[in-house]
Amino acid sequence: MSLRDIARLAGVSVKTVSNVVNGYAHVSPETRAKVEKVLAELDYRPNLSARNLRRGRTGVIALALPELDAPYFAELSRFVIDAAAEHRWLVVIEQTDGDLDRERRVLDGVRDHRVDGVILTPFAIGAEELAARTDDTALVLLGERIHDGPADHVAIDNVRAARDVTEHLIGLGRTRIAALGAQDNSASGTAPLRLAGYRQALAEHGLPETVAKVERYHRAEGAAAMAGLLALDPRPDAVFCFNDLLALGAMRTILAAGLRVPEDVALAGLDDIEDGRYSTPTLTTVAPDKAELARIAVDLLRQRIDGRPGQPPREARAGYRLVPRESTLGR
Amino acid sequence: MSLRDIARLAGVSVKTVSNVVNGYAHVSPETRAKVEKVLAELDYRPNLSARNLRRGRTGVIALALPELDAPYFAELSRFVIDAAAEHRWLVVIEQTDGDLDRERRVLDGVRDHRVDGVILTPFAIGAEELAARTDDTALVLLGERIHDGPADHVAIDNVRAARDVTEHLIGLGRTRIAALGAQDNSASGTAPLRLAGYRQALAEHGLPETVAKVERYHRAEGAAAMAGLLALDPRPDAVFCFNDLLALGAMRTILAAGLRVPEDVALAGLDDIEDGRYSTPTLTTVAPDKAELARIAVDLLRQRIDGRPGQPPREARAGYRLVPRESTLGR
DNA sequence: GCGACTGTTTACAACGTTGAAACAACGTTG
DNA sequence: CAACGTTGTTTCAACGTTGTAAACAGTCGC
Incomplete structure (x- = not known):
């Protein structure tokens, strides 16, 4: 046949x-x-293998992210797959676990002619290394800003989003507002950006900072870091967690300690994962427009693949919304 | 080069x-x-396109599931990707949304020579249609039983798992135990199997049944169905939800109604998604061995692809554990 | 000194597709 | 009516790889 x-x-x-x-x-x-x-x-x-050989295209793109089972990435993947389907692309998912070697290997995949391009959510890999790439891989960075990017990049405005959340907490009348989620192991810049936004807002209102660090953005680390914050004297009356998973872990710790959310500690996250809509209390968060992020990423990649090589990298922004829920209800 | x-x-x-x-x-x-x-x-x-053409293999398999952003599927996908990586396979993820046409299209993908085989979690497609396939697609069904299967199949023993959970609830001394998650729109058999296990356990102890139906296994539907159960008189003192998402939705409804879990209503789910480990209270559940499920699925598929066509379909079972947590703590 | 064997290397064809170029048949135009 | 353009179709080569078979050199046994 x-x-x-x-x-x-x-x-x-x-x-x-x-x-x-x-x-x-x-x-x-x-x-x-x-x-x-x-x-x-x-x-x-x-026979698409034959067609691909002849045309020099595979019709497959790779989506590389730290972990598929983090809800934010799972939700994002869904949108990327849908957006890619509109260009008749298939999407292979690669998990990097935030591991440098695995991130490098993903970029290599293109050279095997297995995929036409890569959408990468970098964690460990740094800007210098990306800039030093010799091959002309079609590459789009998604969601984590690498400043003065060596590749196309799309994300929300993390600084402003973090400032908005913090201001929302300030608006509740809270004065001891902690940030949970600073990192010092990641080469990519999301955590510093969110921290910067948090600091901006506090500085504008003359409020003091409290910063808790974590290694990874998981519930368990949120829970553990929150225990540390509760041990402070005075303890925070509001916490901005740098993502929803951290916030849900933190919520668990607060409730288990016999405290109330939001009465004793108001809580806000970022990502708008589905879990936060069904926790008790429901979780205030920032909702990045995931569909838009995905659509832009796929579109940038398409232009990279179809376009002439050597074009300068482009920066794109997707929208977001602050979504107040029960965890920051006013008294 | x-x-x-x-x-x-x-x-x-x-x-x-x-x-x-x-x-x-x-x-x-x-x-x-x-x-x-x-x-x-x-x-x-x-150049893998050329190699594939020559060898008649693509080195890519498809994993088709209803929705990637349901935590259970996201977690399972991670294991499938890892297991496939050991055979140097890439995995493309296809979302069917439980839609019949999309499930069919996935099976067609093999004929485009884009993938060597398919791991499918069927929802809408029926046994007859699968049996009637004319092509010799390498196909493994994952997690949803289609009885007298026309294809290789791997799952946990859903009937026994459901019976174990129900008996656990009976063991707490509860007598009005409801099941939440029956379906009548799905052609695949998970819901009936879990329902059967629930009924077995109740029958053995001479307890009455209460069954709430849903369309999809989402938090929202669990929340809505739970509202219906709470309106009953007398209301249930325990609920076995057919998956964890339903249980988390139900938990939200119970707590919002001012009732306590487990004191007023004990709650158990099935899937062991991460959320349930951090909800308040934490959620009792059945933990399928997802790594084993994935490994077996990939292995069956490998044998299908490498083996002679026409071999009879095989059934495989993965293990599971009952994981009691706070939502069913004894008084 | 001959055939058989082993180890190493090569030429060739083929996987299924498509771009470039060639070709035939036809109608239009000067 | 010759030159030209258009339409419809075909021939050819190539994409990069690998299986088959064959060529070649060297070694062994008799």
Whole structure:
């Protein structure tokens, strides 16, 4: 069931069948009908391996992220897959676990001609290394800012989002507002950006900072870091967690300590994962427009792949919304 | 940077280079060294499109599931990707949304020679249709039982797992135990199996049944269905939810109604998603061995792809554990 | 000194597709 | 009516790889 088989049965050349399959204009109606009949009868499907070899494209892109089972990434992946499907691309998912070697290997995948391009959420890999790449991999960075990027990049405005959340907490009348989620192990810049936004807001209102660090953005670390914050005297009356998972872990610690959210400690996160809509209390958060992030990322990648090499990198921004819920209800 | 280039520079034939690249035994040490030097210098990477065309394999498998952003599926995907990586397979993820047409299209993908095989978590597609497939797609069904399966299948023992949970609830002294999660729209059989296990346990102890139906296994539906159960008189004193998401939705409803978990209503789920470990209270559940499920699925698929066609379908079982947590603590 | 064997290397064809170019048949134009 | 353009179709080569078979050199046994 290759073009040859169809051609033989329809009594035309292989190339004519190819022309019909590809919708080439100059094929006579009779020939087209004849060929299409045979195509339908045999339920012909082009061999995409062969087509790819000939065209130099695979029709597959890679989406590389630290961990698929973090809800934020799972939700984002869904949108990326949907956006890619509109360009008839398949998406292979690669998990890096935030590991430098695995991030490097993903970038190498392109050279194997297995994928046409990569959407990467970097964690460990640094700007210098990305800038030093010699190959002309089509690459889009998603969600984590690497400043003065060596590649196309799309994210929300993390500084402003963090400032908005912090101001929301200040607006509740809280004065001892902690930040939970600073990092010093990541080469990528999300945590510093969110920290900067938090600091801006506090500085504007003359309030003191309290910063808790974590290694990874998981519930367990949020829970542990929160225990540390509760041990402070005086303890914080509000906490801005740098993502929702941290916030949900923190919430667990607060409630288990017999304190109330938001009465004793108001709590806000960032990501708008579904869990936060069903926790008790529900979680105030910042909702990045994930569909837009995905659409822009795929679109930048498409332009990279189709366009001429050597174009300068582009920065794009997706929108976000502050979503107040029960965890920061006013008294 | 194709084999030809290497061959020219090393002064040998293309096939000899190919032999070196593929580790063919009968190559003289000197030739091998010479070729490998050039390979390293040019950082040669085989063109996998060409190799695939020649070998008739793509090295890519598809994992098709209803929704990637349901935590259970996200967690499972991670294990499938890891297991596939051990066979040097890439995994493309396809989302079916439980939609019949999309499930069909996934099965078609194999015929495009884009993937070597498919791991499918079916929702809408029925046993008859799968049995009626004409192509010899390598296919493994994961997690949802289609009885007398027309394809390889791996899952946990859903009936026993459901019975274990129900007996755990009975063991707490509860007598009005409801099931939440029956379905009548799904062609696949998980819900009926879990319902059967629930009924077995109740029947053995002579307790009455209460069954709440849902369409999809989401928090929102769990929350809504739980509201219905709370309106009953007398209301249930324990609920077995057919998955953790339903249970978390239900928990939200119970707590919002001013009732306590587990004192007023004990609650158990199934899946062991991470959220349940951090909810307040933490959620009792059944933990399927997801790594084992994934490993078996990938292994069955590998045997399908490598083996002769026409082998009879195989059934495999993965293990599970009951994980009691706060939501079913004894009084 | 001859055939058989082993080890090493090569030429060739093929996987299925498509771009470039060639070609035939036809109508239009000067 | 010759030159030209258009339409429809075909031939050819190539994408980069690998299986098959064959060529070649050297060694062994008799």
